Amino acid sequence: MAQATRIKSIGHLTHDVLQIVLEKPAGLTLYPGQAVDVAINKPGWEEGWRSFTPVSLEDDAELELNIKVYADRKGVTNELQTLKNGDELLIGDAYGDIQYKGEGIFIAGGAGITPFLAILKHLNKNKKLANNKLIFANKTKGDIIKEAYFNTLLGKNFINVLSDESIDGYAHGFVTPDIIKNQIEEGHQYFYLCAPPPMMTAVEKGLASLGVKEENIVKEGF
Numbered sequence: 172m173a174q175a176t177r178i179k180s181i182g183h184l185t186h187d188v189l190q191i192v193l194e195k196p197a198g199l200t201l202y203p204g205q206a207v208d209v210a211i212n213k214p215g216w217e218e219g220w221r222s223f224t225p226v227s228l229e230d231d232a233e234l235e236l237n238i239k240v241y242a243d244r245k246g247v248t249n250e251l252q253t254l255k256n257g258d259e260l261l262i263g264d265a266y267g268d269i270q271y272k273g274e275g276i277f278i279a280g281g282a283g284i285t286p287f288l289a290i291l292k293h294l295n296k297n298k299k300l301a302n303n304k305l306i307f308a309n310k311t312k313g314d315i316i317k318e319a320y321f322n323t324l325l326g327k328n329f330i331n332v333l334s335d336e337s338i339d340g341y342a343h344g345f346v347t348p349d350i351i352k353n354q355i356e357e358g359h360q361y362f363y364l365c366a367p368p369p370m371m372t373a374v375e376k377g378l379a380s381l382g383v384k385e386e387n388i389v390k391e392g393f
């Protein structure tokens with residue numbers, strides 16, 4: 172059942188990604204990588220349910236959402252920008268297809284990072300980060316969500332790919348089969364994929380060309 176939950180803080184993580192910290196809804200149980208239904212508790216918006224993936228962990232005192240705003244669509248994410256501390260969101264039950272199965276390579280596009288942020292945080296907390304790697308695709312460096320955090324967490328296992336900017340130390344272009352292949356090491360059994368639809372299609376094709384079996388791909392489209 173949906174619960175009205177107060178916003179404790181709201182601000183920008185990047186130019187178009189909001190960080191919203193909420194009071195923890197009572198009784199919400201979720202495993203890392205699961206999403207929840209979210210609506211704005213304001214007249215005219217209570218039925219506008221959208222999916223977002225908490226990046227906080229179940230044991231954390233607060234619920235954190237990282238949300239990319241699509242201002243041009245004039246939908247829920249655009250409206251979220253008008254909210255302030257003390258306003259409320261409605262939070263529904265947890266669900267989702269992404270869940271950690273074992274060591275591998277996480278491949279995210281833009282806001283598709285959120286389930287992986289929760290999973291990698293959880294693995295780190297339990298000292299099970301192992302040799303997991305993250306390939307993170309964005310348009311520009313300014314679009315990278317929590318870059319400093321991932322650098323500290325993963326070091327050389329954090330690979331950035333920028334489509335619209337050429338910078339030393341960052342791959343340029345899209346996530347190609349070659350970029351993925353160069354990162355595969357012994358023990359990498361799973362490929363985790365979360366991105367907007369065009370990137371999902373391209374990377375799934377790329378993984379198939381590398382001989383990765385469907386059952387070794389864990390995915391969710393944004």
Ligand SMILES: Cc1cc2nc3c(=O)[nH]c(=O)nc-3n(C[C@H](O)[C@H](O)[C@H](O)COP(=O)(O)OP(=O)(O)OC[C@H]3O[C@@H](n4cnc5c(N)ncnc54)[C@H](O)[C@@H]3O)c2cc1C
Nearest residue numbers: 206221222223224237238239244246247248249282285393
């Ligand atoms: C399981 C799951 C988890 C997710 N977790 C997160 C997360 O943690 N963080 C995050 O940022 N996102 C996440 N997403 C994506 C997020 O749910 C959508 O970005 C969000 O619903 C967009 O809502 P919106 O109301 O702003 O726009 P929409 O509902 O996408 O669009 C509003 C209206 O704009 C129009 N429109 C739709 N698409 C387009 C388009 N491409 N171009 C122009 N107009 C269009 C349509 O008229 C539509 O009704 C997740 C998605 C899923 C499925």
